[in-house]
Amino acid sequence: MSFGIYIHIPYCIQRCPYCDFATYEQSQIPPADKYVKLLQKEIRQNIHNIPGQKIDTIFLGGGTPSLLEASSILTIFDTLWEQGFRLNDGCEVTIEINPATISLKKIKDYLHIGINRFSVGSQTFNDRLLKKIGRKHNLNDTLETLDILAASQVQYSLDLLFALPDQTIDDLKYDLDVISNYRPPHVSCYCLTVSESSPLNVGRPPEEGQILMFDQIERRLVSEGYSRYEISNYCLPGKESRHNMLYWTDQEYWGVGLSAHSYIKNSTWGTRFWNPRAYRDYELLVENKTAFPLGNREPLQLHESLTDFCHTALRISRGLSRFALQKKYGSFLASELCSRLNRLVDLGLLDTHEDRYFLTSRGRLVSNQVFASLTFLKQDLAYILPDNPSGPC
Ligand code: SF4
Numbered sequence: 001m002s003f004g005i006y007i008h009i010p011y012c013i014q015r016c017p018y019c020d021f022a023t024y025e026q027s028q029i030p031p032a033d034k035y036v037k038l039l040q041k042e043i044r045q046n047i048h049n050i051p052g053q054k055i056d057t058i059f060l061g062g063g064t065p066s067l068l069e070a071s072s073i074l075t076i077f078d079t080l081w082e083q084g085f086r087l088n089d090g091c092e093v094t095i096e097i098n099p100a101t102i103s104l105k106k107i108k109d110y111l112h113i114g115i116n117r118f119s120v121g122s123q124t125f126n127d128r129l130l131k132k133i134g135r136k137h138n139l140n141d142t143l144e145t146l147d148i149l150a151a152s153q154v155q156y157s158l159d160l161l162f163a164l165p166d167q168t169i170d171d172l173k174y175d176l177d178v179i180s181n182y183r184p185p186h187v188s189c190y191c192l193t194v195s196e197s198s199p200l201n202v203g204r205p206p207e208e209g210q211i212l213m214f215d216q217i218e219r220r221l222v223s224e225g226y227s228r229y230e231i232s233n234y235c236l237p238g239k240e241s242r243h244n245m246l247y248w249t250d251q252e253y254w255g256v257g258l259s260a261h262s263y264i265k266n267s268t269w270g271t272r273f274w275n276p277r278a279y280r281d282y283e284l285l286v287e288n289k290t291a292f293p294l295g296n297r298e299p300l301q302l303h304e305s306l307t308d309f310c311h312t313a314l315r316i317s318r319g320l321s322r323f324a325l326q327k328k329y330g331s332f333l334a335s336e337l338c339s340r341l342n343r344l345v346d347l348g349l350l351d352t353h354e355d356r357y358f359l360t361s362r363g364r365l366v367s368n369q370v371f372a373s374l375t376f377l378k379q380d381l382a383y384i385l386p387d388n389p390s391g392p393c
Contacts (some may be wrong), residue, residue: 004057005085005244007039007076008257009065010279013101014136018194022259022277023063029279036072038286039257040079042275043161047083049273050254050264055085057092057243064121066097070109077113085356087114092242094119094157099141111154118149119188121203124159124171125178131166133192133200147180157186162217163210164192165203172213176220183224185239188231189217211365230316231364248312248378250328258282268303272299303376306333310374314350314367333381344370 010033012023029035060073073095087093094117097109107118108265124130130138149156160179162172179187191210194200205213218228226234230248233241246253252270255262259282274296276282282348300308306329313320320341326334341357344350349363349370363370 002056002242002246002249002251003053003270004059004243004251004253005055005080006243006253006255006260007065008255008260008275009060009062009068010035010258011062011067012064013067013098014134017198018133018192018200021063024279026067027285030183032068032072035257036068036075038283039076041286042256043083045143045286047264049266051252051266052084053252054088055080055091056088057246058087058094058297059243060095060115061094061119062096064098064101065095066101066106070106070113070115073110073115074113087244092117094241094243096121096135097145099145100137102148102324103143104152107148107152107154111152116155118154118156119186120145120149120156120158120184122146122158124164125175126167126171129164129167130170131162142259143178146184149184150182155185155239157188157235158182158184160187160189160217161192162189162213163205165200167205169209169213169215169216172216173220173363180220180224183236184191186233186235186241187221187226189214231359231367245316248316250309250312250324259372267299269300269302271297271299302329303378303381306381307374307376310337310370311371314357314359314370314374317358319356322355322357340374344373 008022009032010023010029011026012019013026015023015025042216058077064075093115095115096119098121110118120142122145123133123135125139127138146158152181158179160175162175166173191214192200192204194204204210221234222228225236227237228234229240230244230326235241245251252264253262254264255274257275258279259275259277261272263270263272265271276285276296309325309328310320313324322334322338325337329337341350341352344363345352345357348360349366350357351360351363352358359367359370
């Protein structure tokens with residue numbers, strides 16, 4: 001079993017119009033030293049909810065954590081050590097960084113306090129498109145950041161956002177050329193998602209165009225030695241994001257800070273809990289030392305646990321293991337589920353090899369449909385489960 005800690009840093013230099021994360025422009029909320037104090041309090045108050053663990057991964061996400069100096073981040077780490085947490089050998093410690101917030105000195109400072117992986121919010125290498133989506137950084141800022149990372153020989157990932165307003169396939173090809181030049185160990189690819197009424201929806205490639213773009217990304221990255229190890233993530237051999245793999249392989253994680261989510265196996269099917277999204281609500285929760293409000297804590301029921309297990313396992317290329325299913329949920333339920341999975345194989349949406357099921361390329365295109373057919377309601381399982389479950393898968 002592995003265990004990871006996510007730490008949310010809500011500050012950004014701009015509020016991007018397409019962003020759905022709990023973030024604020026720096027001037028809208030109290031300064032970082034105050035927020036770091038809240039994080040320290042939260043860690044000290046909630047430690048009793050977290051089983052004493054060695055840490056395999058830490059992820060500083062946001063927001064733009066690279067707006068924080070290394071000394072502030074060290075204060076957070078020191079609070080974890082003070083509470084008895086220790087890093088396992090080879091622990092992955094990632095920070096999200098945004099171009100225009102990074103210098104060689106800052107990278108060195110981060111490395112010095114134990115951060116060993118960087119995730120760059122590059123999005124696109126096209127100044128016209130960066131402007132369109134409301135980003136303040138420009139191509140030169142990104143190239144400078146990538147040069148620093150390449151020269152420092154550190155592990156890093158970059159974000160590629162596509163299907164942007166007025167983006168052509170040639171624009172995308174240029175982005176892929178830049179990626180090809182730097183050859184980052186890891187690339188996360190996201191299709192821009194906005195509501196139909198959003199101004200950013202105007203001029204976006206239609207659905208077929210978006211599929212062509214993903215196809216272009218897939219062919220180019222795979223031809224250059226990357227593997228698509230998760231629906232939206234590619235990496236060079238052995239360079240998967242270990243932290244994100246926790247989420248996709250039913251491992252425990254503790255989320256600290258605004259809007260952070262946690263999953264701890266302290267009840268039959270585990271418990272999810274999460275912090276408020278609004279700064280003021282989070283501040284009140286921590287300052288008043290109140291217990292989690294009811295709505296923010298959810299002991300999972302069997303049908304929810306099974307749904308999560310199927311959805312997360314099918315996101316990754318290694319897929320869903322029949323053996324793991326059987327081990328966690330027993331042979332009868334595993335056998336019933338395998339019938340559903342086999343129906344998806346017949347439809348060409350899943351493939352199967354040895355004891356595993358995984359999405360086919362067609363299945364990835366309509367993954368929402370696949371996941372919908374593997375979403376269980378309480379009554380589904382009441383129907384499936386007999387009084388006396390038994391039998392092989
Ligand atoms: S910089 Fe990133 S986290 Fe911040 S608002 Fe923009 S998209 Fe969201």
